[in-house]
Amino acid sequence: MTERELEVLGPIVRGLSNAESADRLAVGQATVEIPIGHLVAKLEAPYRVQVVIAACEAGLVGARSRSGT
Helix, strand or coil, X not given: XXXXXXXXXXXXXXXXXXXXXXXXXXXXXXXXXXXHHHHHHHCCCCCHHHHHHHHHHCCCCCHHHHHCC
């Protein structure tokens, strides 16, 4: 995973939309959407919820990211 993919994974895990994630990360929405597409492909998870599950199962997301702290 790239640094950007891991960066956008946090807001996804917390249930934020692409627009909310972009606001949180202070980037444009496309800057969030492109890495999400890469995560979908790399994790072979066609839906956001499956990306979150696969990332958690792969140990890419810690408890701190899931809790929003």
